[in-house]
Amino acid sequence: xxxxxxxxxxxxxxxxxxxxxxxxxxxxxxxxxxxxxxxxxxxxxxxxxxxxxxxxxxxxxxxxxxxxxxxxxxxxxxxxxxxxxxxxxxxxxxxxxxxxxxxxxxxxxxxxxx
Amino acid sequence: xxxxxxxxxxxxxxxxxxxxxxxxxxxxxxxxxxxxxxxxxxxxxxxxxxxxxxxxxxxxxxxxxxxxxxxxxxxxxxxxxxxxxxxxxxxxxxxxxxxxxxxxxxxxxxxxxxxxx
Numbered sequence: 603x604x605x606x607x608x609x610x611x612x613x614x615x616x617x618x619x620x621x622x623x624x625x626x627x628x629x630x631x632x633x634x635x636x637x638x639x640x641x642x643x644x645x646x647x648x649x650x651x652x653x654x655x656x657x658x659x660x661x662x663x664x665x666x667x668x669x670x671x672x673x674x675x676x677x678x679x680x681x682x683x684x685x686x687x688x689x690x691x692x693x694x695x696x697x698x699x700x701x702x703x704x705x706x707x708x709x710x711x712x713x714x715x716x
Numbered sequence: 717x718x719x720x721x722x723x724x725x726x727x728x729x730x731x732x733x734x735x736x737x738x739x740x741x742x743x744x745x746x747x748x749x750x751x752x753x754x755x756x757x758x759x760x761x762x763x764x765x766x767x768x769x770x771x772x773x774x775x776x777x778x779x780x781x782x783x784x785x786x787x788x789x790x791x792x793x794x795x796x797x798x799x800x801x802x803x804x805x806x807x808x809x810x811x812x813x814x815x816x817x818x819x820x821x822x823x824x825x826x827x828x829x830x831x832x833x
Binding site: 608615633644645646647650657661691693695697699702704707708712 | 749751753758759760761762763766768781807809811818819820821822823825826
């Protein structure tokens with residue numbers, strides 16, 4: 603069984619540009635989460651999808667961040683326009699809807715805004 | 717407010733010895749779950765172990781065990797017989813709500829474990 607997959611693994615962009623991160627959850631996992639870790643700080647929740655619906659987006663920092671999960675499969679997180687403080691590692695995680703005793707993470711996307 | 721605290725920024729342990737990584741939490745929800753993750757230098761987050769608030773016994777997974785002390789609100793990770801490959805960052809996390817409810821994880825600051833040969 604394939605794990606959670608994230609693309610790209612690294613991205614370096616200039617301030618003001620747009621970047622789109624992608625997450626492919628484990629097949630059959632209805633729950634999909636986005637988190638990020640800004641350098642040296644804690645891992646922070648961004649938002650939670652159940653299938654294609656946004657269950658909780660309380661962690662989204664501002665309206666420069668847009669997450670989608672069309673069809674309830676993969677998800678994208680777009681940052682537009684990117685700012686320096688958006689630099690960090692963005693993680694995606696997924697879990698089964700009926701079994702939240704596990705939550706599996708992808709390898710993360712390291713975003714650097716210069 | 718829900719909170720996870722890991723007070724040990726860094727830990728050293730001799731190979732083959734046991735080590736305990738501390739984690740305390742704060743929540744007013746009687747239903748919650750506690751997770752431990754390992755993040756090696758390669759960056760991926762590896763799920764290690766889970767403990768539910770209503771679980772009567774401490775969780776164990778191979779060399780990992782969770783010392784769950786509910787009254788003290790602590791969920792320490794014990795790694796037995798440390799190996800060089802255990803060197804990594806370790807995160808404690810909590811989710812409020814019952815096991816069959818989705819919900820965000822709240823993470824601690826992490827503990828960097830170094831295993832000495």
